[in-house]
Amino acid sequence: MRPLTGLATAAADLLFPPECLLCQRSLLFEPNTARATPALRDFCPACLAELTADLLRCARCGASAALSDDGVCEGCLRAAPPWQRLVVLAGYGDLARDAVVRAKRPAGEPIGMALGRRLGDLVRSRLPAVRLDLVVPVPMHWRRRALRGTSSAGVIASATAGSLGVRKRGLLRRIRATSMQNTLPPEQRPANVTGAFQALSGVRGQRVLVVDDVITTGATLAACTQALLAAGAQDVYVSAVAKAERTTLVAADGS
Numbered sequence: 001m002r003p004l005t006g007l008a009t010a011a012a013d014l015l016f017p018p019e020c021l022l023c024q025r026s027l028l029f030e031p032n033t034a035r036a037t038p039a040l041r042d043f044c045p046a047c048l049a050e051l052t053a054d055l056l057r058c059a060r061c062g063a064s065a066a067l068s069d070d071g072v073c074e075g076c077l078r079a080a081p082p083w084q085r086l087v088v089l090a091g092y093g094d095l096a097r098d099a100v101v102r103a104k105r106p107a108g109e110p111i112g113m114a115l116g117r118r119l120g121d122l123v124r125s126r127l128p129a130v131r132l133d134l135v136v137p138v139p140m141h142w143r144r145r146a147l148r149g150t151s152s153a154g155v156i157a158s159a160t161a162g163s164l165g166v167r168k169r170g171l172l173r174r175i176r177a178t179s180m181q182n183t184l185p186p187e188q189r190p191a192n193v194t195g196a197f198q199a200l201s202g203v204r205g206q207r208v209l210v211v212d213d214v215i216t217t218g219a220t221l222a223a224c225t226q227a228l229l230a231a232g233a234q235d236v237y238v239s240a241v242a243k244a245e246r247t248t249l250v251a252a253d254g255s
């Protein structure tokens with residue numbers, strides 16, 4: 001860092017003291033080495049550690065189950081999901097749940113961006129050999145979006161795309177309104193979202209990463225993947241900030 005830049009940063013820090021987006025602890029007195037790490041400009045070390053202290057997960061479905069040598073669970077060996085790989089930042093512990101719920105609020109955009117950047121870092125390290133062309137968020141139905149004013153999957157996807165150096169494009173559309181997935185029992189969720197999405201022709205021949213905030217049963221991401229493949233996408237990878245277990249009551253509209 002050049003001295004002048006350092007001075008400007010120090011002045012900005014005094015005017016707008018940096019703090020952890022999740023616990024609001026001041027980051028002003030973290031060592032410079034820590035603050036040179038991008039992740040530690042958003043979250044304090046304790047929150048970052050809790051958020052990313054994840055179990056070993058199945059590379060196809062995200063289940064924290066016994067895995068085969070190539071990192072896939074028994075269920076996926078029998079019947080794999082339609083996507084190539086799933087990358088999940090966190091389990092649905094208290095901190096991740098709080099972060100995801102806050103990212104859904106209009107004022108939660110900085111949290112959504114920070115989560116998206118971490119997800120991008122993780123995708124890069126988990127899929128080093130994959131050259132992605134596009135990042136596509138799971139779309140909200142326009143009616144719900146009009147009520148909420150913001151789509152947290154869209155915000156997260158923007159930051160994930162930025163971190164990966166890949167374009168983000170909204171090439172998935174909801175073509176019918178669906179019930180909130182978290183209001184339905186797991187066995188009814190696939191039918192609720194099957195055929196609910198359509199992909200635009202821009203996905204043809206592209207390697208696509210779909211981004212959502214929470215994954216529970218995977219029904220929404222499966223329906224999105226099928227729409228992308230039907231529109232000619234070459235490969236589809238999926239990612240989410242948090243994976244809720246099927247038994248977890250999902251406060252956010254995870255699916």
Ligand SMILES: [Zn+2]
Pocket residue numbers: 020021022023024025043044045046047048
């Ligand atoms: Zn914190």
Ligand SMILES: [Zn+2]
Pocket residue numbers: 058059060061062063072073074075076
């Ligand atoms: Zn699996």
